[in-house]
């Protein structure tokens with residue numbers, strides 16, 4: 073199971089979103105920062121990270137690495153930034169430049185005369201120092217902060233997470249159609265991984281779980297989600313997914329079906345709807361992973 077992370081807002085300690093963390097969350101136990109003991113309100117923190125998605129922080133939920141660097145830009149001298157050694161075989165998900173202090177220059181990139189063809193994940197960036205248009209203020213060396221979020225190679229080999237990365241990126245780009253198309257796929261893959269695992273190890277499980285596994289493999293995405301997953305959770309004494317998550321999944325499924333059957337989504341599908349679908353999908357993927365790991369630990 074991959075480990076995403078988030079930070080305690082009280083002491084900034086990095087919290088690993090591992091099996092134990094998610095198990096506590098799904099079992100509705102109190103979660104505390106292991107350093108300062110502050111209570112962690114996971115749902116609040118996830119929503120918060122989706123509200124500030126413009127700074128890329130929400131990529132850490134999927135296990136991406138973040139980096140804050142600084143540099144100095146000089147008047148009339150483009151700065152060449154090579155991040156290939158940082159991201160190696162991984163994928164750049166987010167980059168931003170911000171000027172700090174009083175140098176008066178603004179760091180920008182330009183995208184040539186065919187901007188739509190510019191590869192957005194280039195690991196060589198050329199940063200141009202610009203003056204504010206209309207300003208006659210003197211400019212000089214200017215400090216800049218550079219924020220990078222990237223997915224290390226190991227995440228790209230985790231197929232459901234790769235789809236989640238695509239969804240997160242489409243959300244960032246306000247491309248809701250792509251976001252919806254890629255968002256249900258990781259759940260379907262998790263369903264198949266779980267049920268193939270159950271099928272392969274059928275005889276190790278109690279009889280009622282064996283029966284439900286045989287039934288489950290013959291059914292559709294929705295029936296698996298709505299009927300069989302709660303049954304499996306019940307057998308394991310795990311609480312079912314929250315109603316809020318289930319209704320987010322329902323909304324996602326409705327939009328996805330409209331897209332593949334009618335080529336469109338609801339006209340009034342909003343930013344908040346997109347966020348609700350994305351959070352529901354992200355948490356459901358974790359839920360399947362916890363169930364799978366739990367089954368593995370209990371029955372082996």
Ligand SMILES: [Zn+2]
Pocket residue numbers: 080081082083084085105106107108109110
């Ligand atoms: Zn803390």
